[in-house]
Amino acid sequence: MLSEGDRVPDVKLTAMEGEPVSPADFRGNKLVLYFYPKDDTSGCTREAQDFSALAGEFEKAGTWILGVSRDDPASHTRFTGKYDLKVRLASDSDGSVCEAFGTWVEKSMYGRKYMGIERATFLVNRDGTIARIWRKVKVPGHAEQVLAAARELP
Numbered sequence: 571m572l573s574e575g576d577r578v579p580d581v582k583l584t585a586m587e588g589e590p591v592s593p594a595d596f597r598g599n600k601l602v603l604y605f606y607p608k609d610d611t612s613g614c615t616r617e618a619q620d621f622s623a624l625a626g627e628f629e630k631a632g633t634w635i636l637g638v639s640r641d642d643p644a645s646h647t648r649f650t651g652k653y654d655l656k657v658r659l660a661s662d663s664d665g666s667v668c669e670a671f672g673t674w675v676e677k678s679m680y681g682r683k684y685m686g687i688e689r690a691t692f693l694v695n696r697d698g699t700i701a702r703i704w705r706k707v708k709v710p711g712h713a714e715q716v717l718a719a720a721r722e723l724p
Contacts, residue, residue, distance in 0.1 A: 571672045572670075572671060572672055572692070572700060572703065573700070573703070574700050574701065574702060574703055575699060575700065576699065576700050577698055577699055577700075578593045578594070578603075578692070578694050578698050578699070578700060579593075579667075579670040579671065580592065580594060581593065581666065581667045581670050582667075583636075583638060583660035583661060583662055583667055584642075584643055584660060584661040584663065585643065585658065585659075585660050585661075586643045586646045586647050586650065586658070586659055586660070586661075587643070588643055591636070591658075591660050593636075593694060593698070594698065596634050596636075596694070597696070597697070597698050598696055599632060599633065599634055599696060600631070600632055600633040600634070600693070600694065600695065600696055600701075600720055600723055601633065601634050601635075601636060601693075601694040602621070602628065602633060602634070602635045602636070602691060602692075602693055602694075602716055602720065603636050603638065603671075603691070603692045603693075603694060604617070604621065604635070604636070604637050604638065604689075604690070604691040604692075604707075604716075605637075605638050605639070605668065605671065605673040605687050605688065605689065605690045605691070606618070606637060606638070606639050606687065606689055607639065607686055607687045607689065608639060608641060608687075609639060609641040609645045609646060609648070609649035609659075610645075610648075610649050610652065613689070613709050614639070615649075615653060616709050616710075617637075617689070617707075617709045617712065617713070618637060618649070618653065618655050618657060618659075619653060619655070620709065620712065620713035620714075621635050621637070621656075621657045621713045621716075622653075622654075622655045622656035622657050623656075623713070624713050624714070624717050625656035625657060627717055628717060628720060631717065631720045631721045633717075633720040634658070635657040635658065636657070636658050636659070636660055637657055637658070637659045637660070638659070638660050638661075638662055638667060638668075639659070639661070639662070639687060640661065640662050640663060640665060640668070640687065641659075641661060642661055642663060643661050646659040646660070646661060668687055671690070671692065672688075672690075673687050673688045673690045674686075674687060674688075675687075675688045688705060688706060689706065689707040689709075690703070690704060690705045690706070690707060691703070691704040691707055691712070691716055693716060693719055693720060693723070695723060696723075696724075701719070701723055702716075702719050704716070
């Protein structure tokens with residue numbers, strides 16, 4: 571399990587355009603890496619909209635935003651277009667990035683257990699170390715909390 575102060579794992583994701591993207595690509599900048607379960611579901615849509623609404627403020631704070639789910643790039647493209655999202659989304663098609671960040675967890679709904687993505691956010695320093703971690707995120711007010719933390723980092 572990753573902790574604050576740990577170096578971000580050297581992992582590869584697939585951007586919406588089909589190009590590889592990695593947290594290492596953002597080194598020298600602050601990065602919000604947020605994991606969410608599924609495109610175009612109520613909580614995930616709200617979270618993406620909240621981060622999008624604050625995208626300009628994150629930019630002023632020198633902070634990039636990258637949302638990660640196991641949805642494919644085409645799904646991310648539809649999701650982004652449907653809601654005019656202002657954040658970049660990336661695909662973890664094989665689940666290896668979720669495993670590396672400890673966000674692929676056993677969940678339970680109506681007594682049924684299954685594996686899925688835990689909603690979690692990692693705020694990464696300019697040097698590639700993890701400054702803050704939020705696990706089991708509740709969406710309302712979360713983007714604002716992350717922005718406040720990003721503003722506090724040098």
